[in-house]
Amino acid sequence: MDPAGIFATSYRQDQSLIRTRNQAIALLIFVVALFALPMVAEVRSVAVMTSMLITAVVILGLQINTGLAGQVNIGQAAFMGVGAYSTAVLASKLHLPFWLALPAGGVFAALFGLIFGLAAVRIKGFYLALTTIAAQILFHFFVLNLPQKWLGGSNGITLEPAELFGFRFETDISMYYLCLVVAMIMIAGGYGIARSRHGRIFAAVRDDDVASGMMGINVVRTKALAFLVGAFYAGIGGGLWAYYVRFVAIDQFTLIHSIWFIAMIIVGGMGSITGALIGVFVIRMAQESITSMGPALIERIPFLGGDLVFAAMNIFLGSVIAGFLIFEPRGLMHRWNIAKRSYRMWPYPY
Amino acid sequence: MIDFLNYLINGALTGLLYALIAMGFVVIYRASKVFNFAQGELVVFGGYMVWWTVIQMGMPLWIGLPVAFVSAAIFGLMIERIFFARLVGESVFSMVMVTIGLLILIRGVVLVMFGPQVRAFPMVFPIDPLIFGDILISRSMLYGGLLTIALGFGLSWFFNKTRTGLTMTAVAEDHQVAMSMGISVQRSIAFAWILGSVLSTLGAMVHLSGRSINMLSSDIGLAALPVALLAGLESLAGLLLAGVLVGVIQGLASAYLDPLVGGAIGSVFPFIIMLLMLLIRPTGMFGWKTIERV
């Protein structure tokens, strides 16, 4: 939304994301800051940021699938797992280079997601949401029980660092840059999809799938597409993760992870790409500050003991999520929009 | 043959246990339209209440159990008071999402209150099984199963036939409409959580009798999920059939297929049955059909 007094003078302008010079400058500064981060921040922040960037990619997919297209998905971690496994298998067994293995992981995840996309055609609402839990169960089962040679079974798969033009991404900082670049591409793409014809039909199907059909939207295809895109993002995130940890195993992609993913889009706000990023940032920050506060707390008050301190942290995190929902059910993005709107109207109260 | 019968009967009883746990989901859904992701956590909390009264405080069963049930009910009420009271009037979706927060929160509460140790769960039902020839039936499962059947029909009657039950069903249809009729959505939600809590405690009692409890016991919530969906989220009596179906198929699969494939294929069966059924009937066997009019 523009500040008062500024109007778009062409449709192109009206549709663009960055509409004032100030906004462009702010964005530029932000991007530069992201690139400069490893030079100024301590290693821990860089590592946290790396995991945030990877999560952000996964969450963007979830936001497109759940927030935008309205198909609640509690199996995003499984989709991410499929991506991670595919990338790992392709990289370690078929020796595909990074730049091929990563998108290929996304494609495989997308295909897996497609299955649930097709289910979404008939199954709706809670039923669909809960059906996606099956993705989690099936993923787990198949990885463990398919021949060990294929997916590593209980052994997991190790892989070599990503390599691009002869450069090996081994250090934390190089990995950060790799994730940053991939994440920026995916984020830009997310914005692109969200405001294009595809994003619109996603939202249309979310709001009213019957009416959408009568507008000429192929609802079946659209839902499948939403899952496809969502899972593709998850797969890319999974692939990055595989290169980051260089070991994939089944217990990295569990139901609890999926639930945290949902929590992130709730806190950020459903349906907004920016909201998804905010959600990742806020939840990860909360988690990270808690895990880093813990040891300090134990040192100060030793008699509490690690078991109590860290358990209490769970209560805190749960309350943060519940609190968000109670006081701002539409997420932080909504709050932000209200703030922007009143800023536009200022000094009039409404 | 005898093996087969054994698997059949015990599968059915396990299925009824799932149905009992799933009843927690359905009751909360049926009275508030909220799908409770923290159902497994309610089971754990209820279970710990039983542990606390009977083992920790050393109360005899006939005092300990009622005290545990009352505490669970109070816990359910507290959840409503703290988390849902303020949300009345907001979208149902937010309420459902709150239960995700609750899931994480209750885990923390359980950890802090009861610790992470595996604790002995009281022997609520005698441990010696009933033996009919070669057929062996665990008492806790049998009594639990009977209780589940009674509850299934009883609650079904309550929600479909009594005025209070119908009033709550109205809340599950549409919060705003219910409010416009002067129905207290808040009270209905409170009732839902109290009942859900108590049923979960009952479920914990049957599930854990004589065994052990720790926070991982919440996994039963996940196992019960396919039963709830198979029956349809609005159907209580339907749970019984769905439970037996899932239990029997799972039992047979893990008896005959697990050794064959060398993996726990039995545990994915419920989800596969559920998926197939939902593809045929998108709202489960007995759930409300979506009414779509343009």
Add this chain to the structure above:
Amino acid sequence: QVTYNIAGIADFTGPFADIMKDTTACRRGVVDWWNDEVGKSLGVTLKVKEYDSRYDVAQVASLWPGIKAELNPIAIFGLGGPDSNALQQRLPNDKIPLLLGTSGYGFAWKSDSWVFNARATYPHEAAGFYAWYQKKMGGAPLKVGVISSEVSPAYVDIHKGVERFAKDNPQILEVVETIYTEAQPTDLTQQVNRLLRKGATVIQVFNNTASVVATRRALQSLGKSNIPMVVSAHNGLLSSGKALGDLNQMEGSYEVYGMAIPTEDPTTARAFFEKLRTQYKTQANFTSPCMMGLAMSLLTVRSVEHVVKAKGPAGVTGADVRAALQTNAFPSEQTFGVLPNIKFSNEAPFPTSGLAVNIGTIEKGKYKLAGENAPVPNVNKW
């Protein structure tokens, strides 16, 4: 006095939270003791800082770079699968060794490792038990029923390893069937009955305490309490007995691992623990989880000792510690009998030669040592 840091990874809120308290307390105790009685004279102090990983790979992966930057540790105390999963690949770059009190896994069985398990794998330990028990029972091949689970890949790894060992050694044992349960099993009577009808004379439960309890109850309800079970360190007799109500219920069952058995008997390990408790205020129970804590930390401090003795208190690095772990032998006396004689090789992240296990049991309601230093037969990779 030079201070070096050790990163302590713990699971306070995840699935192994139940055993964490004893483990972390005991490994702290060792460090306190060592600082006081050894380090002081060597001019070195060690410091442990603990982090909660929730037994979650993602958490470890995102925690670690920060820990590394913050502490610059010379060693890591870990507790199992997720730590080695998340760090295995990067430790060679970071040059910091990770020490675990748990057994190793098939999937980590690789050469040139920076991860060190104080014990061989779970299947090794099981094999040691079966060889010992078979001899005790008269030499006929054992019939073993396995209760396992697919909830964690680690459990799968264990039963796969045992199945492989059985296949390679039919004269020692046959696995009649592997039963898969949930993390908190429902009634197991039916399944256990099936194992018994297939002739099982021992039941192995290496997954978790809840499964031990459920299996035991199934045996009791079948009136077959005399069938022994064998369990491992992380779901040992003491904790399982406690979860069953009292120790009597585990009468006749066994636990096995390549560490001392934490019995009441006046062993050297016991004496050492008592010293920690009285002199160093270690608040823990003398249990197998504690033993795991002792094991990993004793190996660590002894390695540091080797390094400092060789190159002086200054400039100790993680690489030095790893080198010391790999080159030195650790005789049992150095670990106060907590561990048998240990010698790491480059082939595996755990000791592979001269392995021996200890076996604990409950006899007349008393927790006792049943077999000492039982040799572990050769176990092939699975």
Add this chain to the structure above:
Amino acid sequence: MELPVLELNNVEVLYSEVILAVKGITARVPKGQCVTLLGANGAGKSTTLKAISNLIRTEDGRVTAGSITFDGTNITGANPVDVVRQGLVHVMEGRKVLRHMTVEQNLVVGGHMGSGREAKERLDEVYSRIKRLAALRDRTAGYLSGGEQQLLVIGRALMSQPKLVMIDEPSLGLAPLMVEEVYGLLSDLKASGLTLLIVEQNTRVALELADYGYVMESGRIVLEGPSSQLKSNEDVREFYLGLTVEGERKSFRDMKHYRRRKRWLG
């Protein structure tokens, strides 16, 4: 005018903290009478009703100023449940039946407040008043035709024995015969002493039934008076009844573009 049962005093309503939908309206509904609220789309009629029943809070709205008094008590911002308990029922726009429940279940739920026996009596009463419903009692409400649903929601409101019923657009989407039937029912109810507040687009029938009318435009009341007076008001005739100055019905084909521009305000 008689003693008002319902009184609105300078009520303002705000949605989402930004949209001021009702900008200070003052109105009264006398006991036993029928009052109608007319106005263009988006004038704020439904919002006004929702503000009275306070269902507005389910839509992120709130009353920011003014007071609403019902039967002597201030019900501004009261819990909707208490509002109904005091005898004020709001029949919402769009025939909101409980779709998966049967007609009878809908009615039973409507009468959830009194004792079981009372509910039974009232059920019989509703069935005898609205004969059509009795025949439909076991049908699923979601599959009824529009008119039947409208009768059902009115019947359901009667189950709580209200003193005042607010009905939002009862004739919406109804065929002429059905409109007559619904309004026949409403005038019956009025005759039996029930106070009614009706929001309506179908100005002709509404003014036929009502004693008094308010006309809203952009959140304000722009015109009010006894219905006979309103019926003869020139603007009402033109814009709401669609009559020419001579009192004939204009043809929709003859509308001239510029005439549509006329508005009372803004």
Add this chain to the structure above:
Amino acid sequence: MSDLPKGKHAEIVLSASHLLLKFGGIVALNDVSIDVRDDELLAVIGPNGAGKSSLMNCLSGFYRPKAGEIRLGEHSIRGMGTHEVAARGLARTFQGTHIFSGMTVIENLMVGRHLHMRTNLIQSFCHFGPAVREEVAHREAVEEIIEFLEIESIRHTPVGSLGYGLRKRVDLGRALAQDPKILLMDEPMAGMNTEEKEDLARFILDVREAKHIPIVLVEHDMGVVMDLADRVAVLDFGRKIAEGTPKEIQVDPAVLKAYLGEGVA
């Protein structure tokens, strides 16, 4: 303007013959046939529950009739999904509101343009060049409709917070954005006052004038129907009981009995 040249209504654009539709025991449509000719406005009236919406739903592919045939132009569309029917040029508006409430007015109308847009997912992802150009081009088309419907001021308002009447207008705009060959309107004027009905009537007339789109209109307001329609079909209990010019219908005794009631003109 009031009298359209009759000669133009020659070609049959949409025809349904012998439709049968049942829901359980209820026969919603029983042997109903209608033809819509080029450039005409056909009104369908009938009491509540007569099957008017069901007919619209059959025509637009939402319900599948048990028997009968539906042709749009030369092709049979029976058994096609709603989106396929829409792609062949049939647009409709809805009884009640079926509008994308989470989106702004512009976005709603842009959804209507969906059928005419071609960018693929990858182009959307990149969002420059052809994708942007196409967006802008269609935005222009949408702006025309916005101007036509006089909803400029609410362009960027989420439709969820619009009043009923404006929503209906957006609904119409969305259907127009599809550039349809034929337009079905289910009770577009329900919930409007006379003035607004006049507005909408004007729009409908303008649409016909400017675009020559045949329209099927379901409406309860007899004034509107009689003034606007070229022909009227009357349904009752799922059967077509009469068809003819408004004048004929107004005096048809069966219609009077079933629908209008005695005394209502």
